[in-house]
Amino acid sequence: MEQGAPFDEFSRRIGRIFVAWAVLEAAVNGLLHAILLLHAILENYVDTSAGFDKPRNLSKKTEFIRRFFKQHPAWEFVSETVNSVMDRVDFLADGRNALAHGLIKDMDSAIIGPDVEILLSKRAKGQELRMRYTFTHDQLLSLGNQALVHAVFVGHLAEIVNGHLGEHDMQNLLREVVGQLR
Numbered sequence: 001m002e003q004g005a006p007f008d009e010f011s012r013r014i015g016r017i018f019v020a021w022a023v024l025e026a027a028v029n030g031l032l033h034a035i036l037l038l039h040a041i042l043e044n045y046v047d048t049s050a051g052f053d054k055p056r057n058l059s060k061k062t063e064f065i066r067r068f069f070k071q072h073p074a075w076e077f078v079s080e081t082v083n084s085v086m087d088r089v090d091f092l093a094d095g096r097n098a099l100a101h102g103l104i105k106d107m108d109s110a111i112i113g114p115d116v117e118i119l120l121s122k123r124a125k126g127q128e129l130r131m132r133y134t135f136t137h138d139q140l141l142s143l144g145n146q147a148l149v150h151a152v153f154v155g156h157l158a159e160i161v162n163g164h165l166g167e168h169d170m171q172n173l174l175r176e177v178v179g180q181l182r
Contacts, residue, residue, distance in 0.1 A: 006111045017143050024154065025058065028058065031161065033158075034161040034162045035068045035161055065082065066086050069082040078157075088146070095135070096143065098131070103118065104117070105118065115135065116137070117133070118134075119133075
């Protein structure tokens with residue numbers, strides 16, 4: 001494999017995904033913390049000695065966030081949008097995980113060819129699953145871009161939950177950001 005402009009471009013695309021992913025995960029964590037704080041206030045319960053296990057992995061975090069918006073009537077108006085966004089975050093996570101933990105089948109082909117083929121083994125219910133992912137170079141760019149757009153939306157949700165935005169601002173912001181998600 002010869003390193004040069006094609007390798008550098010491929011590396012930039014992969015690097016952009018991971019930088020965007022770090023921003024998205026920080027936004028999800030910020031929203032999660034805002035929800036936990038609001039939940040504590042709503043329950044009039046701020047005892048940190050209690051044995052509450054906050055969700056650790058991303059899929060548990062997105063599920064917790066969905067459940068919060070679904071269970072609280074004051075947030076019902078945004079619940080469907082939050083579900084769609086969290087579904088998309090979970091989908092993007094699958095692609096990111098393939099890139100982070102998978103094996104690129106043929107690096108030369110991945111760099112100069114039209115597609116990047118990744119092999120990944122997962123264990124589920126005691127069974128080993130072998131999965132194959134194929135990304136075009138445009139899909140790699142899109143994965144990074146979508147992660148950033150979703151990070152902005154999730155970050156705004158955290159601001160809303162924290163009460164930094166009024167209801168009118170909240171409605172306008174949601175309409176604007178949801179338009180970007182489409």
